[in-house]
Amino acid sequence: MQFHTLSNGFRILTENMAGLKSASIGVWVDVGTRNETAAQNGIAHFLEHMAFKGTKRRSSLDIAESIENVGGFLNAYTSRETTAYYARVLQNDVPLALDVLADILRNSTFEPREIEIERGVIIQEIGQSLDTPDDVVFDWLQEVAYPDQPMGRSILGPAELVQAFNRSDLSGFVAQNYGPENLILSAAGAVDHDKIVAQAEALFGDMPKSKPDSLISASFTGGERREIKQLEQAHFTLAFEAPNYSGQEIYAAQVYALILGGGMSSRLFQEIREKRGLCYSIFASVAPSVDTGMFSIYSGTSGDQVSELAGLTISEIRRSADTISEAEVERARVQMKAGMLMGLESPSARAERMARAMTIWGKVPTLEETVAKIEAVNVTAVRGFASELCGRNSAAMALYGPVDAAPELPELLAALSA
């Protein structure tokens, strides 16, 4: 792994992977839904779409063709804390991909006509998300976990706001958030560090320094949202606040999530699916952010089984606090280490890991450093996290579908601490 910072703060990470003939290259921008005001909700995502709609040098079709003509892919995503633009191309096309990435990041024209068209596209994307029950229920979970704050808002934003964004809204958001200190170029695979640095210097070196905004800190509140709808499944989600990225605690929480609901051998999968057949999907996961984190559980079942499923979930969390074994912790540690090794065999996963680590910690930990943190998690720490969950007096719950029979959140919290 090699690292370089341009004089304006723009950071560059590369990792050459022997034997590969392709590369993944992208720019990760340290901005997302959390950087929006309430009236701006959806603009980070809208902006990501507009990056593909034309620059001073390239039309929308030119952008698409530039990468597809050489057989590559160009894509982007927006999350609550990050916006990423990335390409996968063959070795010789890395300079082209970087040129296109710089162009769409720096020279987008935001033509009013293109904004109108893209508004329609995003309205359809919102419609598609609203027709996907687990997208809906996770958006609600986020909203009840962090009400009335940037962390709780949806990434796509509500249609009413998307209807209103204009060119100056978009340009203003770029000016505020797309400064060089907020950008990280990350490339893995068949890449040459020196060449990428030289090209990045030419493409991004003249960006004026800016003063990145600080985030409004997130405050996990919790609560419940339930909407009865005629669906086949009752979609059930439950979340607790979890550690953020910064300390050792996050590793215990991740081990716990794997043990409780991370795979086929996990407790929720075994008790609720394998022994009782109550669901097809069930999982627990932990999503850390810079200043908070969310430990969440999802499952879908029929309306007449949702109460049983919710009760079993709570009793599995309770039971885990006293019974998690050394063997389970060891399995979770091994899963995390092996998963990381396998992930590193993909250039896209590797480029993403480097960029995310740099955003979060200001450096990319070595494999050995990460392994040491995983190894340091013991049964006491994992049981401790579970015990502490059982004493919580706040959680977030979202329910969608035939969910009238599901218990209320205070009832579940009482059962958890009883």
Next chain:
Amino acid sequence: MQFHTLSNGFRILTENMAGLKSASIGVWVDVGTRNETAAQNGIAHFLEHMAFKGTKRRSSLDIAESIENVGGFLNAYTSRETTAYYARVLQNDVPLALDVLADILRNSTFEPREIEIERGVIIQEIGQSLDTPDDVVFDWLQEVAYPDQPMGRSILGPAELVQAFNRSDLSGFVAQNYGPENLILSAAGAVDHDKIVAQAEALFGDMPKSKPDSLISASFTGGERREIKQLEQAHFTLAFEAPNYSGQEIYAAQVYALILGGGMSSRLFQEIREKRGLCYSIFASVAPSVDTGMFSIYSGTSGDQVSELAGLTISEIRRSADTISEAEVERARVQMKAGMLMGLESPSARAERMARAMTIWGKVPTLEETVAKIEAVNVTAVRGFASELCGRNSAAMALYGPVDAAPELPELLAALSA
């Protein structure tokens, strides 16, 4: 790539990939929904689930733990023509993964109690699929394309049939379809051919030869299914019969699908999304089978735009027959070649490609052979495929959501050939 066949017909394909520390290993079974009678619909998929529910040597938990204890993943899928069971593990755990795969394929006990439990899981999986509009609409598309025949049935099967399968149904289906001539072991990554062959000989060499059933050949009929439902989006799908795997024609069809709706530079994406903003998702793809193929288009839009979207789709197909350019064909060829090269950098994609090729053609073409077939596609062939589509008097269409304003299929076919 190395190949070996055991004396009972069981085939083994391996490919060592330099530099990798992990491997993907699986068994692809030449059986799927197409091997079911009407009364058996869903049993191939049910059986795939039961493989994880206990063998003579391992409980359901043992199966899960065996692979997850070493940090690997174990998974399976059922399609209309294939059932696959595969694992991703680190190098040293390849023998363990193969042992587990052989165990779940050969020694499943189908305990009646486990069958009852798994029935509940599959009923929930069906519910989840019914709550996912694009799953629903693609199942309908298949059904109207190939009515009253195995090719037209859903992979999960209807809940009524899933409610009734018992142990002897499952054992009978295995006896009929899981003979050694139907099994292909495929492994890529950090693998050693000789060791895998020796272990496979020990694990599968004693399977008695069997006589695989022949498939009921598929007959593309076409027709329309539309169901009005209160959804955000009108989900629109249209399909035509396409070439099967066997000839050169499939390559022209694949190039055409890329040009019409394969990426951001494709005609449907540019005309319908980029110029008019009518949708978020739109794509065309071609799915070949052994004796038929399906060329399909999907998009989702609002109810008041679905008629316009359907009309534009037809006019893009019409227009393409006369206007597809050498540059577009060249881009599609490059996309296919580069996509193949990038796919080969993933052990899972490589193992899957080898197994599928062996099932279809009885051999794995070299990269050069496949490239030659792609290179042989020219503008005349692609325009020819498009022209021929315009003359069709049968197609399949499925519509779901606020679709009352969508045109009827005969109207679209008339516009196509006008």
